[in-house]
Amino acid sequence: MYLNIYQIDAFAEKAFEGNPAAVIPLNSWLPDELMQQIAEENNLSETAFYIPDGEGFQIRWFTPGVEVDLCGHATLATAHVIFQHQGFSGKLIKFLSPRSGVLEVELEADGQMTLNFPTDKIQQIDIQEEVIAGFSEHPRELWRGLSDFILIYDNQSQVQNMKVDLSELAKVETRGFIITAPGDQVDFVSRWFGPRVGVNEDPVTGSAHTSLTPLWAEKLSKNDLTAVQLSKRTGKLSCKMLGERVKISGKAVTYMLGKVEI
Template identity: 45%
Template sequence: MALAFHQVDAFSDRPFSGNPAMVYRLDAWLSDELMQRIAAEHNLAETAFVVREGQAWHIRWFTPTTEVPLCGHATLASAYVLFNIYKEPAERLDFVCKSGPLSVTREDGRLWLDFPAIAPPAVAANPQIAEALGVQPVEVLGTNQLFVVLDSEQAVRECRPDMAALAKLPWLGAIVTARGDRHDFVSRFFAPAIGINEDPVTGSTHCLLIPYWAQQLDKLSLTAYQCSARGGELFCRLEGERVKIGGDATLVASGTLHLD
């Protein structure tokens, strides 16, 4: 069996920036075990698999070690592949995933994710959080992700977590964020518990980041920068109970996986 794959740098208008994702458009689902092994072989933060079922594309995402319920950058990458490689004619693609319905639209050359807005509740004081992150939080919130507000962009950029300690905390990952110097807000995302020490650019974390900063800054349209080593710029809108996350994408590789 031979399967075509496409590697896309999401949230970037040039190669070797943004967040790389591998995309497979399948005619039918592979076994969970095989998809996980394929993701481990590519060893990127996310490998996405999409299958057309009815009018919607069903999408699943795998890190090198586990399946995750929601991934923004690999959804953006998948939409880029469907639009540009497989020539989907519509200006909107509807996806179904374990977290519910999603969509991606093309607007003036940019791709826009439509994701649920999530307002994280406060987290009880826990000295292990500051110890694991190596920083003193201004505010700590969280859902299945830890959401830590710091006092400056510099503090976000200089954050050096203890990955082993962070992986032991009862959250899938940790967002650190602050007001930006040139953007409305900045962030980074660490998830050693699911095999990703630091994700270069994370669309799904902006489901939490956009509502928070929209309230803090009293504005519905925001610019964001995820200041990892690769870095990526995101254009953000809060629209009621949904967030719109806009970004560019760049194809960097295509090939064939041989399973015989």
């Protein structure tokens, strides 16, 4: 059996930027174990699988280690494949995630795609030394989302120059850690680490911005926000707070097309 596979750079304007994701179209779901093995073999932060579902699609995401509840950049990459390679003629794709519900991606006139995702539920918590032990600098605040811890710092330089002990992070039961601060030239910057799910540092994390958008919208008293994820590859995002939903926009480019032999 052969499966088509696409590697897409998401939240990028040209190849070698943003966050690479693998996308595999299916007619029906493969066994979970096989999809996990494919994701491990791909060795990218996410591999997305999707199947037709009426006028829309169902979607699932796997890191090299686990299936995850939500992934922004791989959803953006999947929409790019459907728009650019699968002959989809509309401007709005509706996805259904078994774990996160209805997700939409709209193709904008300028070529950007806009994710419409549920807003994360976040709350500030007391700083816990075991949670922050893996970071070289002490945060000003600690918050908790449904999947990640969020550490807030005073400035971009702290986030950019942070030294991280991944072995300490892996001791904490959580999907990942977001470190964030006001940006020098954008509203906020961030980095994301998830060694416990097989992703040491993610280049650009769309799902993290379902947490970061409501946080910075409240702190900065504005609903339209610009953001940069300060990974080596760097990713640029536009975010909009819409109450129970958040819009996250970016571009994507195709890097590779191929086939998987099973």
